[in-house]
Amino acid sequence: MTVILSQSFTGVSIGAVLLLIALGLSLTFGQMGVINMAHGEFIMAGAYTVYLLQGPIGSAGVSLLVALPVAFAVAGAMGAALEWLLIRRLYARPLDTLLVTWGVSLMLQQLARDLFGAPNVHTGTPSWLSGRITLIGGDDPLTLAHGRLFILGLALAAVVALTLTLRLTPLGRRIRAVVQHRDLAEASGIATARVDRVTFVLGSGLAGLAGVALTLVGPIGPTMGTNVIIDAFLVVVVGGIGQLRGAVIAAFALGVLQAVMEYSTTVSVARVTVLVAIVAFLQWRPQGIHTLRTRSLA
Amino acid sequence: MTDSSTSKSPTAPARWARWRTPLGYALGALVLFGLAPLVLSDFRLGQLARYLCVAIVAVGISLAWGRGGMLVLGQGLFFGLGGYAMAMHMKLADAGAGQLPDFMLLYGSTDELPWWWQPFSSPVVALAAVLVLPMGLAALIGWSVFRRRVRGAYFAILSQALAAAFAILLIGQQATTGGTNGLTNFQGFFGFSLHDPVNRRTVYFLIAATLLLLMLATRQLFHSRYGELLVAVRDSEERVRFLGYDPALVKLVAYVLSAGMAGVAGALFVPAVGIISPALIGIVPSIQFVIGAAIGGRASVAGAALGAVAVAWAQTTLSEEFPSAWTYFQGGLFVVVVAFLPGGLASLWHLAAARRRQRTEVVTAA
Amino acid sequence: MTEQPLNDLVIDDVRVTFDGFVAVDGVSLRVGPGDLRFLIGPNGAGKTTLVDAITGLTPATGSVRFGGRELLGRPVHRIVRLGIGRTFQTATVFENLTVLQNLDIAAGTTRRPHTLLRRRRTVPDEVQRALETTGLTGQRDRAAGTLAHGQKQWLEIGMLLVQNVQLLLLDEPVAGMSHEEREQTGQLLQRVGEDRTVVVIEHDMDFMRAFAASVTVLHAGRVLSEGTVAEVRADPRVQEVYLGETAVA
Numbered sequence: 001m002t003v004i005l006s007q008s009f010t011g012v013s014i015g016a017v018l019l020l021i022a023l024g025l026s027l028t029f030g031q032m033g034v035i036n037m038a039h040g041e042f043i044m045a046g047a048y049t050v051y052l053l054q055g056p057i058g059s060a061g062v063s064l065l066v067a068l069p070v071a072f073a074v075a076g077a078m079g080a081a082l083e084w085l086l087i088r089r090l091y092a093r094p095l096d097t098l099l100v101t102w103g104v105s106l107m108l109q110q111l112a113r114d115l116f117g118a119p120n121v122h123t124g125t126p127s128w129l130s131g132r133i134t135l136i137g138g139d140d141p142l143t144l145a146h147g148r149l150f151i152l153g154l155a156l157a158a159v160v161a162l163t164l165t166l167r168l169t170p171l172g173r174r175i176r177a178v179v180q181h182r183d184l185a186e187a188s189g190i191a192t193a194r195v196d197r198v199t200f201v202l203g204s205g206l207a208g209l210a211g212v213a214l215t216l217v218g219p220i221g222p223t224m225g226t227n228v229i230i231d232a233f234l235v236v237v238v239g240g241i242g243q244l245r246g247a248v249i250a251a252f253a254l255g256v257l258q259a260v261m262e263y264s265t266t267v268s269v270a271r272v273t274v275l276v277a278i279v280a281f282l283q284w285r286p287q288g289i290h291t292l293r294t295r296s297l298a
Numbered sequence: 299m300t301d302s303s304t305s306k307s308p309t310a311p312a313r314w315a316r317w318r319t320p321l322g323y324a325l326g327a328l329v330l331f332g333l334a335p336l337v338l339s340d341f342r343l344g345q346l347a348r349y350l351c352v353a354i355v356a357v358g359i360s361l362a363w364g365r366g367g368m369l370v371l372g373q374g375l376f377f378g379l380g381g382y383a384m385a386m387h388m389k390l391a392d393a394g395a396g397q398l399p400d401f402m403l404l405y406g407s408t409d410e411l412p413w414w415w416q417p418f419s420s421p422v423v424a425l426a427a428v429l430v431l432p433m434g435l436a437a438l439i440g441w442s443v444f445r446r447r448v449r450g451a452y453f454a455i456l457s458q459a460l461a462a463a464f465a466i467l468l469i470g471q472q473a474t475t476g477g478t479n480g481l482t483n484f485q486g487f488f489g490f491s492l493h494d495p496v497n498r499r500t501v502y503f504l505i506a507a508t509l510l511l512l513m514l515a516t517r518q519l520f521h522s523r524y525g526e527l528l529v530a531v532r533d534s535e536e537r538v539r540f541l542g543y544d545p546a547l548v549k550l551v552a553y554v555l556s557a558g559m560a561g562v563a564g565a566l567f568v569p570a571v572g573i574i575s576p577a578l579i580g581i582v583p584s585i586q587f588v589i590g591a592a593i594g595g596r597a598s599v600a601g602a603a604l605g606a607v608a609v610a611w612a613q614t615t616l617s618e619e620f621p622s623a624w625t626y627f628q629g630g631l632f633v634v635v636v637a638f639l640p641g642g643l644a645s646l647w648h649l650a651a652a653r654r655r656q657r658t659e660v661v662t663a664a
Numbered sequence: 665m666t667e668q669p670l671n672d673l674v675i676d677d678v679r680v681t682f683d684g685f686v687a688v689d690g691v692s693l694r695v696g697p698g699d700l701r702f703l704i705g706p707n708g709a710g711k712t713t714l715v716d717a718i719t720g721l722t723p724a725t726g727s728v729r730f731g732g733r734e735l736l737g738r739p740v741h742r743i744v745r746l747g748i749g750r751t752f753q754t755a756t757v758f759e760n761l762t763v764l765q766n767l768d769i770a771a772g773t774t775r776r777p778h779t780l781l782r783r784r785r786t787v788p789d790e791v792q793r794a795l796e797t798t799g800l801t802g803q804r805d806r807a808a809g810t811l812a813h814g815q816k817q818w819l820e821i822g823m824l825l826v827q828n829v830q831l832l833l834l835d836e837p838v839a840g841m842s843h844e845e846r847e848q849t850g851q852l853l854q855r856v857g858e859d860r861t862v863v864v865i866e867h868d869m870d871f872m873r874a875f876a877a878s879v880t881v882l883h884a885g886r887v888l889s890e891g892t893v894a895e896v897r898a899d900p901r902v903q904e905v906y907l908g909e910t911a912v913a
Contacts, residue, residue, distance in 0.1 A: 526768070
């Protein structure tokens with residue numbers, strides 16, 4: 001019994017990480033159909049922000065909290081630059097955008113290597129995140145690390161904030177309008193190009209937040225982006241385009257599946273199984289691949 | 299192509315155009331079979347063999363992506379299947395009948411050959427597996443994915459994830475796959491010692507011949523009716539469906555063929571370079587395959603192959619001396635070419651040819 | 665292949681719903697062999713949706729039989745192979761290929777696979793005939809993307825001809841055409857209709873009056889009236905619907 005519970009908790013905490021790294025991607029992919037392969041490097045930038053702030057600030061706890069808005073700004077600024085330089089020129093060519101941003105990610109990784117060195121760096125864990133809470137005591141205890149809980153909280157907070165932004169603000173209305181019908185939105189006087197840019201900055205900023213969270217569960221290094229980007233995309237693929245709710249469900253479902261498979265087999269077999277499950281899922285529900293309901297085939 | 303029926307006598311540029319391709323291939327053959335072995339040291343020739351293997355993968359990519367519009371970001375998977383199939387056979391042949399490959403003894407976790415290694419002791423099975431494994435898997439993936447109309451970015455990400463998963467799987471099974479180290483330390487290739495420079499040269503010639511043959515075959519395919527159909531599917535899949543074709547099937551053929559080419563390349567890579575490992579087939583190498591094709595010209599056989607050779611050459615020579623600068627340069631070149639010259643460097647040639655044709659038309663009109 | 669008997673298109677109680685909205689609400693109609701049937705009706709009457717259902721683009725309930733064979737439930741390309749072809753409101757041709765290549769691809773479904781591996785050396789007969797019928801012989805080697813709007817529509821019809829379809833479903837073929845192009849299209853349809861069945865969705869009443877052999881009026885997903893042009897025009901229900909929507913053209 002405890003095993004099942006503890007594996008589901010592991011799954012939920014894997015899912016929270018997946019959700020954080022996929023949230024920004026889901027936003028930009030849904031809004032603009034843009035596959036940003038440099039999303040992983042924006043996450044990396046957020047993680048290095050924590051590393052850089054810890055030096056001058058000293059306290060790991062304070063620097064982590066300060067890092068949240070700073071990382072959001074840093075990654076957002078990088079996103080703005082990428083959008084302005086390249087992505088806005090490539091809107092009609094999603095596959096080429098994918099490749100171009102991959103080239104950018106290659107350069108950003110090298111930049112990280114030149115600035116911080118190739119080996120991974122580590123950050124201190126804040127004292128208030130180093131403990132564990134005990135959910136079930138006894139001989140077979142079920143405990144949960146504070147760090148994992150923090151990530152879960154951060155992920156949920158990000159989802160709530162994003163949902164409220166999309167629902168309640170004028171910007172959110174515009175974003176939803178563009179997602180649903182780009183041409184009509186443009187014809188109704190919405191500056192779609194500006195909405196695109198703001199969305200991209202928002203999505204990139206969320207990557208920065210995810211980077212801060214990742215410092216609590218793993219090392220910081222130049223290749224950390226490559227390691228997470230595929231997982232993030234799989235969440236988006238399973239969740240469906242432009243579906244915040246879909247991304248949330250997909251992240252936790254994949255997290256739990258991964259945890260359960262890891263428990264019963266090995267890590268590598270678990271990853272392969274999850275992937276096969278995703279391909280099978282697409283057989284049943286190739287979501288986001290819109291069914292044709294227009295009067296032309298253009 | 300279609301000007302054969304017009305009665306006008308061909309102008310000088312048209313006559314030249316007819317001979318350009320055969321001449322190009324003849325020149326390529328001359329360089330690969332005559333010049334390169336003459337001027338390059340054994341070491342350099344071995345490196346060239348490695349680049350040519352990458353070029354074979356790129357030719358397949360030009361078919362699937364350039365013509366078929368399927369961005370195959372996971373060709374490492376098929377490269378790896380071909381490579382491991384060949385490497386397993388070579389390991390078993392080195393060990394001798396009934397013996398375990400050296401690395402298994404080293405790790406000492408098994409004293410019996412795993413069942414899925416056993417068929418590879420037969421050279422025929424191994425050679426067949428080089429084609430059957432990648433093509434069979436590609437058929438399976440392609441059939442399930444194309445039929446459900448999964449395409450574009452979804453397909454690209456899925457194919458990349460599959461390559462990543464394969465690499466992870468190999469790393470996880472250290473005792474039977476060699477793990478991160480991969481399979482290496484080969485002595486012989488179908489009975490010929492790989493320590494003998496003459497045999498290594500033969501391997502090089504084998505690779506060069508394979509590349510040229512596959513290039514010619516792919517070129518023929520581009521100009522066939524199937525090639526036109528493939529472009530039609532790329533441009534408007536739904537429209538093709540309304541002509542009575544099954545676009546999934548059309549795409550499947552190109553995808554499976556490109557997987558087969560990657561498998562052959564992987565199999566030839568092993569005797570030429572002497573290693574196959576997860577680091578050669580994961581996400582990063584899979585995208586490297588695409589980079590060469592993109593820079594050279596995705597829709598042109600020769601462009602993709604030359605681009606792949608050039609990028610692979612620059613990768614090894616420049617990255618040794620200027621590792622940091624090379625990465626920026628490669629990334630930057632890739633970004634600029636894909637964003638602003640989608641046809642790759644090969645399209646510069648076509649642009650120039652189109653401008654020349656325009657000029658001659660103006661002259662003849664006047 | 666040439667002397668196939670023409671088949672009936674029998675539509676029986678076809679229904680299409682989108683998320684609760686009933687687009688086609690139990691349509692039954694029969695189009696006889698060799699007919700040149702116009703399908704008219706106000707916006708939202710379900711004309712295009714009905715054609716989508718027949719060609720397998722939209723799931724539907726009921727029954728659509730062509731020559732006795734059920735179409736509903738078959739994949740799009742299999743329906744095409746039964747001899748049913750369609751065009752779209754926006755002309756959809758392969759812009760990067762030439763007119764000849766477009767037609768050649770359309771002609772290819774009956775070819776054996778191995779011939780696909782060869783290069784095209786000559787212009788196939790059926791392609792040549794289609795070029796002549798559609799009047800595109802002069803445009804043979806032009807990229808289809810550079811054709812005029814009307815020519816693209818004719819190329820699409822030409823592609824159906826080389827497919828050797830028996831039933832053509834055309835969705836507003838003359839929308840956006842000049843008067844002269846409409847005239848030519850109408851004549852093309854009559855030529856085409858000599859040995860095939862043609863169903864045309866149309867808004868243009870002048871065009872319908874000039875070329876229709878029979879007319880079906882759809883309204884709110886149902887068949888409102890059916891008959892010759894004169895019969896339909898005299899039907900008070902049709903007048904009411906059209907007066908309620910817009911003035912009768």
